[in-house]
Every structure is written in C-alpha cells, then in structure tokens.
Amino acid sequence: MELLRSYNPILVGTIPIDIHVSSSDLDIVCEVYDFDAFVAYTSAAFQCEERYQHTVHSDMLNPYAVVNFRFQGWEIEIFAQPIPTTRQNGYRHMMVEHRILQLLGSDGYDAIRQLKENGYKTEPAFAELLQLEGNPYEGLLELADWDEEQLSQFIIRFRSCD
Template sequence: MAQGGEMSTTAEVMAHLASGNACQQDAYHVLQSSGLLDILADYHPYPAGTVPIDIDIPGSDLDLLCYAEDLDVFEAEIHNRIGAVAEFKCIRGGDLPDQRPYVTCNLQVGHWPVEIFAQSVPVNKQNAYLHMIVEWRLLQLWETRDTVRSAG
C-alpha cells in the first residue's frame, strides 16, 4: 500500500488484493489467472471499484480502468484479443457535452463479471479512480475515528 494508505499503482492494488479478505484474494487470483492485466498492459490497467476497498456486495463486478489515447484502436484490439470470452460486449459513451468519450467492455471471467473502462484520460485523473480514492480516504478516517473512540 502506498503512503497515506492509498493504492496508487496497479502493483499496490494487486498486493492489497492478494493479502486481503477471501473475496479480494479470489479477485486477485481471477485477475492473475485470466491474463487480463497482461492483455491490457499497454493501457495501464488499474483494478478499481468496490472490491479493492472492501465495500463490495454479492454481484459486484471487478472494474479495470484503462488509459487509451485512441478509443477506436483500444476497442478493436480488445475485441480481437478477448471478444470470444463469455458475455463479451463493448459500448461507447460520452456523447454528452460535459463527458469525455469512453469505451466500456463487459465480460465474464469465471464467476466474476468484469468491466473494463477506457478513456483518453490517464487513469489517475478518471472520475472512477478519483471517486474510489475519496471513498477509501473516508473509510480510513472512519476506521481511525472508531479506533480512537474505542480506545478513549
């Protein structure tokens, strides 16, 4: 884990998942064995969402954020590399004036639904990343507050 309790790199998130609870460890093994991180390596994949910060519920998916300068190239490459995987589909979005274009690909890996989100924005500047980091910080503050209350 990075300084301040944040998981700023994919390696840090994966180490966190590998040593986390049973669900997180399962997610780690699925991501490792599926080869998705290797397939997406050129796009700086980052595991995000509810699983890394331990607020997932039954049915939660594994989210992978990616940085793709050219979404057409990204979509074509991903379709060619993993398009045959169960329940694979991609959609384009971002047609609203205040929204950047993106591609979302969904697939099933074992018992996990996986969502791959790509945008021509570095991962650490994407809304999903920023949202997760804020949630993580809040959870850390609440945990610290509860620890102080119980000790006092």
C-alpha cells in the same frame, strides 16, 4: 491486467478497498486515445468470453469506451477514456472512499457493505451514509479534492450528528 498493460489499467471500485459484496464486479479503468484500436484489441482478446460486448461513446467532450464480459465467475467492466487513469473519476471515487473508510473505521466498512447488500451502488451508498445532498458522484468528487484536515473535520462533524 497483463493484457491491458499498454493502457495503464487500474483495478478500481469495491474490491481494492474491501467493500465488495457477492454481486460486485471487477472494474478496470484504462487510458485510451485511439478507441478504434482499443476496441479491435479488446475484441480480439475478450470476444470469446461469456457476455462480451463493447460500446463506444464518441462525444467530442467526453469520449469513452466500455467493454463488458464475464470471466471465471466475475462480471468485468473495462472503462476507457483519453485521460490518465489516476485522474479518471472511477479512480478518484475509489481513493476518496478509501480515505473516508479509514476515518470511519470498521463501522463505516460494515455500514457501506450493508447498504450495498440492500441494493445501493457504491457512490450512492456513501452519499446515503454521509447524508450528502445532490448527485452522489459529484459530491464524492468534491470530497476527493479536500485535504486530510478538511475530510477529517467533515467526518468528525458527520459522526457528531449521528
């Protein structure tokens, strides 16, 4: 994280909200506007690490870069976009997932971990648990925009249907 500090890194995903399983990786989001400089920097910093690779997707509407490598037994993925890290989808997903888990309590944590152990990715696991229709990534982003009252009411209704 220290090496990435100029890119406003945030560790997102399952580990910060305590739903990781043995196959979980470390996901880091970064705010990047110059992808050439970012790739040059991360290549210099991490190219000697096991399984290092990077890709840049330069679609003008949604440019992003992904850097992957293995470090001290962890698979690491760095996802970079020209968007403040707290507005990136990975961060927004994690925040709403945390809010949902707080409302569901320990049973929710256990259920999500079990779905993940059974092969579900995180967002599809939440969609399965909450019976969300459609694209799980978009569905969670919709929930992320809800205030606490709306989310609480949804969870109450969800629980009453169990």
